[in-house]
Amino acid sequence: MDDNLYDEFGNYIGPEIESDQESDREEEEEELPERTEDEDPMSDEERGPGKPNGWLTTTEDVDMDNQIILAEDKKYYPTAEEVYGQEVETLVMDEDEQPLEQPIIKPVKNLKFELGVKDSSTYVSTQFLLGLMSNPTLVRNVALVGHLHHGKTTFLDMLVEQTHHISTFDQKSEKHMRYTDTRIDEQERKISIKSVPISLVLEDNNSKSYLCNIMDTPGHVNFSDEMSAALRLADGAVLIVDAAEGVMVNTERAIRHAIQDRIPIVVVINKVDRLITELKLPPKEAYHKLKHTIEVINNHITAVSSTAGKVQTVDPTLGNVCFASSTAGWSFTLQSFAKLYVKLHGIPFDTNKFASRLWGDFFFDPDTRAFKKKQPSGGVERSFVQFILEPLYKIYSQVIGEHKKSVEATLAEFGVTLSNAAYRLNVRPLLRLALSSVFGSATGFTDMLVQHVPSAKEAASSKVEHIYTGPKDSTIYQAMEHCDASGPLMVNITKLYPKSDCSVFDAFGRVYSGEIIMGQTVRVLGEGYSPDDEEDMTVKEVTKLWVYQARYRIPLSKAPPGSWVLIEGVDASIMKTATICNVETDDDVYIFRPLQFNTLSVVKTATEPLNPSELPKMVEGLRKISKSYPLAITKVEESGEHTILGTGELYLDSIMKDLRELYSEVEVKVADPVVSFCETVVESSSMKCFAETPNKKNKITMIAEPLEKGLAEDIENGVVSIDWPRKKLGDFFQTKYDWDLLAARSIWAFGPDKQASVSNQGPNILLDDTLSGEVDKGLLNAVKDSIVQG
Numbered sequence: 001m002d003d004n005l006y007d008e009f010g011n012y013i014g015p016e017i018e019s020d021q022e023s024d025r026e027e028e029e030e031e032l033p034e035r036t037e038d039e040d041p042m043s044d045e046e047r048g049p050g051k052p053n054g055w056l057t058t059t060e061d062v063d064m065d066n067q068i069i070l071a072e073d074k075k076y077y078p079t080a081e082e083v084y085g086q087e088v089e090t091l092v093m094d095e096d097e098q099p100l101e102q103p104i105i106k107p108v109k110n111l112k113f114e115l116g117v118k119d120s121s122t123y124v125s126t127q128f129l130l131g132l133m134s135n136p137t138l139v140r141n142v143a144l145v146g147h148l149h150h151g152k153t154t155f156l157d158m159l160v161e162q163t164h165h166i167s168t169f170d171q172k173s174e175k176h177m178r179y180t181d182t183r184i185d186e187q188e189r190k191i192s193i194k195s196v197p198i199s200l201v202l203e204d205n206n207s208k209s210y211l212c213n214i215m216d217t218p219g220h221v222n223f224s225d226e227m228s229a230a231l232r233l234a235d236g237a238v239l240i241v242d243a244a245e246g247v248m249v250n251t252e253r254a255i256r257h258a259i260q261d262r263i264p265i266v267v268v269i270n271k272v273d274r275l276i277t278e279l280k281l282p283p284k285e286a287y288h289k290l291k292h293t294i295e296v297i298n299n300h301i302t303a304v305s306s307t308a309g310k311v312q313t314v315d316p317t318l319g320n321v322c323f324a325s326s327t328a329g330w331s332f333t334l335q336s337f338a339k340l341y342v343k344l345h346g347i348p349f350d351t352n353k354f355a356s357r358l359w360g361d362f363f364f365d366p367d368t369r370a371f372k373k374k375q376p377s378g379g380v381e382r383s384f385v386q387f388i389l390e391p392l393y394k395i396y397s398q399v400i401g402e403h404k405k406s407v408e409a410t411l412a413e414f415g416v417t418l419s420n421a422a423y424r425l426n427v428r429p430l431l432r433l434a435l436s437s438v439f440g441s442a443t444g445f446t447d448m449l450v451q452h453v454p455s456a457k458e459a460a461s462s463k464v465e466h467i468y469t470g471p472k473d474s475t476i477y478q479a480m481e482h483c484d485a486s487g488p489l490m491v492n493i494t495k496l497y498p499k500s501d502c503s504v505f506d507a508f509g510r511v512y513s514g515e516i517i518m519g520q521t522v523r524v525l526g527e528g529y530s531p532d533d534e535e536d537m538t539v540k541e542v543t544k545l546w547v548y549q550a551r552y553r554i555p556l557s558k559a560p561p562g563s564w565v566l567i568e569g570v571d572a573s574i575m576k577t578a579t580i581c582n583v584e585t586d587d588d589v590y591i592f593r594p595l596q597f598n599t600l601s602v603v604k605t606a607t608e609p610l611n612p613s614e615l616p617k618m619v620e621g622l623r624k625i626s627k628s629y630p631l632a633i634t635k636v637e638e639s640g641e642h643t644i645l646g647t648g649e650l651y652l653d654s655i656m657k658d659l660r661e662l663y664s665e666v667e668v669k670v671a672d673p674v675v676s677f678c679e680t681v682v683e684s685s686s687m688k689c690f691a692e693t694p695n696k697k698n699k700i701t702m703i704a705e706p707l708e709k710g711l712a713e714d715i716e717n718g719v720v721s722i723d724w725p726r727k728k729l730g731d732f733f734q735t736k737y738d739w740d741l742l743a744a745r746s747i748w749a750f751g752p753d754k755q756a757s758v759s760n761q762g763p764n765i766l767l768d769d770t771l772s773g774e775v776d777k778g779l780l781n782a783v784k785d786s787i788v789q790g
Helices: 020-031 080-084 126-133 152-163 184-189 221-233 249-260 273-277 283-308 334-345 351-356 383-401 404-413 427-439 443-452 456-467 475-481 612-628 649-663 711-716 726-737 741-745 777-782 784-789
Strands: 139-146 196-203 209-216 236-242 265-270 321-325 330-332 363-365 370-372 490-498 505-513 521-525 537-541 544-549 552-556 564-568 578-582 603-609 633-636 642-646 668-670 689-692 699-702 747-751 764-767
Touching (some): 126 544, 139 221, 152 209, 196 443, 209 443, 221 490, 221 649, 236 283, 265 283, 265 443, 273 383, 283 383, 321 443, 330 443, 334 443, 363 383, 505 578, 603 612, 603 649, 649 668, 741 747, 747 784
Parallel strands (some): 139 236, 236 265
Antiparallel strands (some): 363 370, 490 505, 505 564, 521 578, 544 564, 603 642, 603 668, 633 642
16 A cells, blocks of 8 residues: 555545446446337336426426436426416525514504594695685694693684584593694693694685694604794794683793794683683683783883894784683684674674773773773673673573573574583583584684784795895795795705604705705705705705695695695604705705704713613614704713703603604613703903923913803894904994904804804803914814814
């Protein structure tokens, strides 16, 4: 045995040798005689059709000259295509390729967090609603604002019931539908968490139709960021106040916010029936209670408007105060009540004059049949008590007291007769039926909106002036001022609403000029965009458009200026707010100013997933939380913690519920919430603080000192802006705060820039206090941007 032919393990490594088997096979082949076709031992019948050698193969598959078929080529079974047909897609999967947790066919993910509606039919056709949209003079955009549980959502229920073929009040359980509380957790908690829009066609007293875009906002003080987003899109604020509770904390905030946004205010004094049924006030006391509430509202309006400019106060005789009870389904203004009397008595008299005498110290003297300023000798009550409150009290007391005959007589005075079946109802449904029959639909409320809230076209100029950051002499600005449908497209996005699977969002905004069309390619400009720095900009395609109707949506092909629209396909790059414009524009496009909030996110909590491998899922969820909640700030601390900042505990609780159930679906651990504090400067620094560059050639020195009293507030309220020309800025600091000219012209920045206040600039100033004789100003200006950034 030659050792060279084998390796150390005994494997043969020598030259190739012929195998014995091969030589044997060759010998056998030589011995076999050649068989002719006639000598085939198996007959055709035995073989069967198309089976030349008994296997399931077709004649095409077999080489007829050489009929030997290898084992791997033999066809034992028919193919899937032969069994199921050509149009069926079949997959051959390897066994155990997928993990057990992953289903072979993924189910369609449909999270149940929103309520839909089966019947969305309205009394007017969709075509009519869309027709009104195209005429901005007939459009009123308003936001319902006010304190928690003052009846904003039930008031909107009343309007929905008058425009839709649905009842928003369940007579058996005596519960309200709360139509605009679309989320299940809102229904469970019995508070609104998100602001939700709805577009209703409402008629005024002359039966003229108007399209009222109404945004129902949360009343809880934690969710006041939703109110800011709603007021940005609105041209008027409907302040809803509980007649029994009066003006509360969030009522004051809403007044201040609306006036700072230069939005006119109209008032609905809701739950007037509480004065009758709960407080049991006599009509005279009820009048004084209502009068006092209106006075308090006016005091707040005048106090805020002294800083923000003149604002119209509210007065029932002017027609910008509406009295209502949303639970009982009635509302009226003095003017609509006066028209009710004209209709009842058939006497043609001037309703406006009559209405002006239904409030204040006016008394009706039955002897002379005239209104007097002094109380007549007969001890007659004020006209508001006599003509409005007493009939109202009468209906309430008789229905609650279940005096069928007297109820019939009282309603007959108002020209109303009810069926016998109606009188068999419980007290609450009967009250609703009786009072809604007397007062009819909310024409008084519509009149108030039409007269005291500017139309989308009228309001455009003041709105654009307040929120657009670009120059006034551009064609874009002028097109927005005139609500020009043929002008360049400009849409302001302020809210993002999640889709049913919570994977992506639809963007909700207002069209200011141009028309947004389905399938159009647009530019989406973020909050960091400017013509000099175009980084925060993406190009997207508008895939769908809708009118958002709280629980259902009306599809659109295009949305004209002045309208509110829900847009699909543009949300990917939007974080909070955005500006949408055409891809090609003649002028430089500037963005709409980011939202200005009346509160800060000061409550902080840290989160981490229970299973560390699910961190990417949680981070993606946090990104969606930041989109869904206008004031939620999500960031990563230096320690690596993922923190969420919110306005309060209820706010954070809602965020955590959404994070766990909707946006990430991972189990998240949460730290106790803490309140973040801000430091302040009390006196000038006792020593200079400095930093050197690595080459030791340059040194930057800083000192801190407090600002003059009132300057921080001016910066926060936007009285002074860093964007002003240097001369104007210098004059402001010179005249108002006695700064010397050099210091006033050397202001570098206001900061910190990150939404640290109501407006987007923090109330601190960075000042270049160096002298050109001591430092190289050219070098200093070269690094100015880096220092400001730092």
